[in-house]
Amino acid sequence: MTGRRPLRKTWWKTALGVFFTALMLFPAYWMANVSLTRTSDLRADPPHWFPWNPTLEGYAAVLEQQLPSLGTSLLVGLGCVALTIVVAAPAGYALALLNLRGGRALNFVLLVAQMIPAVVMAMGFYAIYVRLGLLNTVGGLIVADSTIAVPFGVLLYTAFMSGIPRELLQAARIDGAGAWRTFRSIVLPVSRNSTLTVALFAFLWAWSDFIFASTLNRNGDLIPITLGIYKYIGNNTTQWNSIMATAVVASVPAAILLVVAQRYVAAGVTAGAVKD
Amino acid sequence: MHDYTIRAFVQGNAEFVGFDKYAEVFGSTTFPTALLNTAVFTLVSILFQYAAGLALAVFFRSGFRLSGVLRAMFLVPWLLPLIVSASTWAWMLSSENGIVNSVLGAFGVPQINWLTSPDTALLSVIVANIWLGIPFNLVILYSGLQNIPGELAEAASLDGAGAWKQFWSITFPLLRPVSAITLLLGLIYTLKVVDVIWVMTTGGPGNSTTTLAIWSYREAFGTGQPDFSPAAAVGNVLILIALVFGFLHLQLQHRQEGS
Amino acid sequence: MQHTRRGPAALATTVALATATAGLLGACSAAAPDEASEGSSDTYTWWDPYPQHDESSDWAARVQQCGTDAGVTIERTAYDTTALTNQALLSAQEGTSPDVILIDNPAVSTLADTGMLSTVDELGLDTSAIDENLLAAGVAGGDAYGVPIGANTLAIYYNKEVLDAAGVDPAAVTDWASLTAALEKVTAAGSKGITFAGIGTEEGSFQFLPWFWGAGADLRELDSPEAVAAVELWKGWLDAGYAPNTVITNSQNTTWEEFLTGEYAFVENGTWQVNSAAEAGFETGIIQIPARDGGGAPAPTGGEFIVAPVQEDAERYEVTRQIVECMTTPEGFVETATTFAYYIPPTAEGQAALLEQNPELEPWVSAVQDAKGRTSDDLGTDYPIISEQLWTAVQNALSGAGSPEEALKAAQTEAETATS
Structure with a gap:
């Protein structure tokens, strides 16, 4: 499991990796294929492997109508990441390392929180937001979406932070660092991987959320892409190529963001922030 | 539990019926089918999701050219709105014009009615659900692997342990807490799955892909006559199941910490 | 516009779900954010x-x-x-x-x-x-x-080119027997027969009702011999290969997409496709859905x-x-x-x-x-309950989970319990 092996020895792994990825992404390819297919060819038998007779109608509609939604989704996703980490990291730290009373009970509550159907949460938020006037605001949606990721984030941080060697913390305490400084200068940098994971989850959940968006943000000017798609599902017709085109257009920037973010963080890790 | 017909809902005068609704739910002919389907759907899904996620995490952890990019690509299924991915799966598995049957047909396999035969419908929605769940498992398990110090593995390989043995005797045990939480969360999320099954089969044909969650959804929204009482009763049964496993998890965790 | 559709219905969890939530939290309160919109x-x-x-x-x-x-x-x-x-x-x-x-x-x-x-x-x-x-x-x-504000209903669209190639005259399709005969001719000529929506939602019942009513069956009696005949008609088409197996999960949109490929001779669909049919790459026409023994079957509105x-x-x-x-x-x-x-x-x-x-x-x-309203015949709020049983029975019969008689008998028992 170390680097610096001659590349010749790992090329087959790359090949295998590409193969797995291709297999995994086949449905995504199929979606892209449909996005270019004319309605009359949608259900052709046998199906067309490749859109020989493509139409760009779907993309034209999407680029014209859906770009603001895409921006909203990105904004909500990133906002949710920030909020989740700001809340979950200190909470996980407190639970894992500060020996709080009732930590176990709290842990259980967090687990139970995952079991509550999202609709129940959405209903609660609706009632509160009506009074606070937060309906149809991006901020409100970010707060709501982060309730999916925060309990999970706390659980994950707790699980990982309890694995941090106590000696590290004791050393810091001997240096006179308080709980907060220990957290900032030792625990947080060491938990970089966990932060990445939590951030990833927060982003993906916020990105794919439908229930909160449709409950809390339905009539806003800024609707996320998961709602934007419903524009193409009319009462009696379904514009498949527009739907699929929306999904393609929406997943490309998000995928790029994921790749770039991972590279960036991975670079930070190897630059020596953490010593294994 | 009140008798929540929609009239009562609007007028706010639901009649208290105690546990009658539960008795109705448990006595229904749908209940055993739904319970069995839920068990099969959930267990098979999380088992395969976990196994695939773990294998892939180990694979990507070994580091090779493009591993980072490919790993990120694995998250793409998650970025797709559920209605899109579920429809795409339904499309690919369609009996007459699906790509899967078209490929199998090229090898001489006769048409398989993936979604429309009671024998294969459950299998089909499970496959789609596994596909959806792999990214989640991969992400958590990969970050779990990252937290296992490299020296341990190196020490083991100096002792001459093969990769296989090294994995089972060192990596896997160290990964146990992360595995436990992954499986538990997987269980909780899978119990709640509605969208995928609903879009692909609406719980059919007949009741062959009806899980408890689907049943609850159907009672509440799937007919023109919303009926929330049985929906809520079934929903509560689901939460109860999740709670039992939650307790079990804590119990195990407790025992582990004790030892 | 017909009742439910598949995709959206599926995910139209929406605000709507809030309703369920109120149901789930159920018992306790009927509190309302009263200062909302006056x-x-x-x-x-x-x-x-x-x-x-x-x-x-x-x-x-x-x-x-x-x-x-x-x-x-x-x-x-x-x-x-x-x-x-x-x-x-x-x-x-x-x-x-x-x-x-x-x-x-x-x-x-x-x-x-x-x-x-x-x-x-x-x-x-x-x-x-x-x-x-x-x-x-x-x-x-x-x-x-x-x-x-307006009404629509179902009829059968046909692909004129396919019918011409098979030598079928659409005007001759006046009852079930002549329709089945036409399907036989069309499939023998190498085309596909008919497609319809048998999905497990209200849409499935919506599409089945013209045949159900056309056989003379009554929604209060799902297991009547007339009802069995209607299910057997669909089942027979499936078994003979006159209808594709996909009908079991087809929504009305999907059937229409199948029809637009030009491979199918007939499709059961609604008024709302008139424009799309005019733009199809082939000539189309419509006939009223025939009743079992001739004449037009009442279709649901x-x-x-x-x-x-x-x-x-x-x-x-x-x-x-x-x-x-x-x-x-x-x-x-x-x-x-x-x-x-x-x-x-x-x-x-x-x-x-x-x-x-x-x-x-x-x-x-x-x-x-x-046409005939689904909630007519004084069915009212019993209709959705009966309809759910009806589409379940049709699904069970078509997918081979049970014979038409068994499926309908079970449906009738369930419907009676639920509506009594």
């Missing part, structure tokens, strides 16, 4: 299920115009069909009902049953011009709770009703009535008809005006005149 005296709220028509659309402009004519501003909100019903129930519970709702016709009796709708008499609407069979879907316990929820302030009804009347003039009906490709006006006058503009819609007008 509705000022010159703003009237309007809900409809047409999110595809946004604020800049002709439809929205027409709604606004009717408000302006009545001297008020209309605040329009569009939900998708499933969400709309649930949203309506939720608002009624909170006491914040809108002034006007356009709602799918089978939902009218559901809403009326909760006591949240005012009757047309209370509103002061004159419904005498409206076709009896269409108005019936909005009648519960002898009172009418709304007026249809689709389409929205305008209803007016009960308001605390009864003064509002006067303006509401003006708005409704404005939307239901003969010219209004024709405009609605073309906006939604195509709604057949529910009045003789409206139908005449429509035919003047679009004479080719004649067969649809007669199909609508023969």
